[in-house]
Amino acid sequence: MIVWAIANQKGGVGKTTTTVSLGGMLAEKGKRVLLIDTDPHASLTYYFDIDGEDGSATLYDLFMHGKEVDKEQVTNVIQPTRFENLSVMPASMALATLDRKLGPQSGMGLLLRRVRKLLEDDFDFILIDVPPVLGVLMINALAAANRVIVPVQTEFLALKGLDRMMGTLDMVQDSKGLTHDITIVPTMYDRRTKASLEAYQELRRKHGKLVWNGMIPIDTKFRDASTAQTPISMYAKGSRGAFAYKGLLQVLLSQEASA
Amino acid sequence: MSRDQKLAMHEYLDALLFDEKTPASQPESAPVAEKNTAELERLLAQATLREHEQAEAQAETETQARVQAEQAAVAKKQAEQQRLLELERQQEAEMAAQLEKQAEQAQGEALIDVPPPPVSNMENYKQGDFQALFFSVAGLKLAVPLKSLGGIHQWKEANTIFGKPDWYLGIMTNRDEKLNVVDTARWVMPEKYTPELAESINYQYLIMLGESQWGLACETLVTTESLSPEDVQWRKGEGSKRPWLAGVVREKMCAILDVDAMVDMLEKGLNSQD
Numbered sequence A: 001m002i003v004w005a006i007a008n009q010k011g012g013v014g015k016t017t018t019t020v021s022l023g024g025m026l027a028e029k030g031k032r033v034l035l036i037d038t039d040p041h042a043s044l045t046y047y048f049d050i051d052g053e054d055g056s057a058t059l060y061d062l063f064m065h066g067k068e069v070d071k072e073q074v075t076n077v078i079q080p081t082r083f084e085n086l087s088v089m090p091a092s093m094a095l096a097t098l099d100r101k102l103g104p105q106s107g108m109g110l111l112l113r114r115v116r117k118l119l120e121d122d123f124d125f126i127l128i129d130v131p132p133v134l135g136v137l138m139i140n141a142l143a144a145a146n147r148v149i150v151p152v153q154t155e156f157l158a159l160k161g162l163d164r165m166m167g168t169l170d171m172v173q174d175s176k177g178l179t180h181d182i183t184i185v186p187t188m189y190d191r192r193t194k195a196s197l198e199a200y201q202e203l204r205r206k207h208g209k210l211v212w213n214g215m216i217p218i219d220t221k222f223r224d225a226s227t228a229q230t231p232i233s234m235y236a237k238g239s240r241g242a243f244a245y246k247g248l249l250q251v252l253l254s255q256e257a258s259a
Numbered sequence B: 001m002s003r004d005q006k007l008a009m010h011e012y013l014d015a016l017l018f019d020e021k022t023p024a025s026q027p028e029s030a031p032v033a034e035k036n037t038a039e040l041e042r043l044l045a046q047a048t049l050r051e052h053e054q055a056e057a058q059a060e061t062e063t064q065a066r067v068q069a070e071q072a073a074v075a076k077k078q079a080e081q082q083r084l085l086e087l088e089r090q091q092e093a094e095m096a097a098q099l100e101k102q103a104e105q106a107q108g109e110a111l112i113d114v115p116p117p118p119v120s121n122m123e124n125y126k127q128g129d130f131q132a133l134f135f136s137v138a139g140l141k142l143a144v145p146l147k148s149l150g151g152i153h154q155w156k157e158a159n160t161i162f163g164k165p166d167w168y169l170g171i172m173t174n175r176d177e178k179l180n181v182v183d184t185a186r187w188v189m190p191e192k193y194t195p196e197l198a199e200s201i202n203y204q205y206l207i208m209l210g211e212s213q214w215g216l217a218c219e220t221l222v223t224t225e226s227l228s229p230e231d232v233q234w235r236k237g238e239g240s241k242r243p244w245l246a247g248v249v250r251e252k253m254c255a256i257l258d259v260d261a262m263v264d265m266l267e268k269g270l271n272s273q274d
Helices: A015-028 A043-047 A059-065 A071-077 A093-102 A108-118 A136-144 A156-176 A194-210 A220-227 A240-258 B003-016 B027-046 B049-106 B121-125 B184-188 B195-200 B259-267
Strands: A002-006 A033-037 A086-089 A125-129 A147-153 A181-187 B130-137 B140-145 B149-154 B168-174 B177-182 B205-209 B214-218 B220-227 B232-234 B245-249 B254-257
Touching: A002 A015, A002 A136, A015 A033, A015 A043, A015 A086, A015 A125, A015 A147, A015 A181, A015 A220, A015 A240, A033 A043, A059 A071, A059 A093, A059 A108, A071 A108, A093 A136, A093 B130, A093 B149, A093 B220, A108 A136, A108 B003, A125 A136, A136 A156, A136 B003, A147 A156, A147 A240, A156 A181, A156 A194, A156 B003, A181 A194, A181 A240, A220 A240, B130 B184, B130 B205, B130 B214, B140 B184, B177 B205, B184 B195, B184 B214, B205 B259, B214 B259
Parallel strands: A002 A125, A002 A147, A033 A086, A033 A125, A147 A181, B140 B254, B177 B214
Antiparallel strands: B130 B140, B130 B220, B149 B205, B168 B177, B205 B214, B232 B245, B245 B254
């Protein structure tokens, strides 16, 4: 099983779009895909028209079961989508209270890793949409994932957020020896602006090979796809956005194959 | 990042990612153990007796090494915990000595001295950005800082208790906890609480206040948002008419709750206007 965490400590950089787009394409390839929404804003959950507040079980319930969560409890939280091979583990707003509720409780950063182990035979890919806050949810995602995909908006302020994220990854590695493959994905690239180009060049200069050799362009089709609650590859196959994510997925899969 | 900040982060990560499992006793390792056993059996069936013995000896050495490493890790952890405990005790002792000294100095004045009011949590929120949960009741939007939020529960009918104020809806049981349920609309705006309004309210959640057993009934969870102190028009000073109202979120014109003050009022059986 391959697990990717889509993370950045800055919000609004395209984490959910990246999660849904890559997940949708993998499902189209016949891979069994689970998307885990760990963000209390629950954008990913709403993307698939699931209401995390309607009383059905969410990721929050798994944290309440604690470290000894079992397979039945985990599968109980997973919901199918209307797309073949694509399932979602929904979030709810109550996730925002976890850090306060659990504090740095011993071992609570390993819950998603346990979920991964329990689902080893049920899915080929797990993609985790991570909230832009360093806390118990982000640490869980990092501990469970073998690759971290970091979407970065191609503008200067967003580069600062990237520095923080890279610092966190370094710290997790120093502290617990958790190493990840890292792929930085330039997003919301606007070829008409100089700022986008400069930010992209700065990214390449600073992070070199970690930066994917392409970029996700601004494309109104992303918005239309989310309104239609459909991954972009299924909604507008020929769009620039879908084409860009297809290129990214090819690179990621070839890197996984050689890892 | 300063050295202290780094240390704090390392401690945080160490706690969250502390893997306490012991291979034989944890259910978590069972599937892996089964897989390993099956694999070992297959290899053994193919191997000669000599290879079998070598494999066993090697496995035993590896197990011993692993056990030793685990024991060393546990001992290190225990030593660290012991050190922290010592440090804590030492700090407590120093604090107690300091308090004693202050008490001695204050002797004589104590009878006329009134202890200063405890600093409300709200004072801390004025110092920097904080996250708040927005929820709504009968069209009224309220906000509570996440750090003062004890939890959110799905709505279950509360058991009514007679002889309590009319805003007290009763006790909701959650696992082994008994939670006191406040009819938020009735408490916050008793003047607008008509039978028609009561009929229209459909409570869905219980918002728990801090560490207390008091919860506010609410209809909708709206969002969580980061606020800076400048986003809030803070109410000033002691003795204000509504101590539970910490201020108003300017852009949203929404009341932000002073959870400590509110719990204090609920404990005393007061309503929002008292």
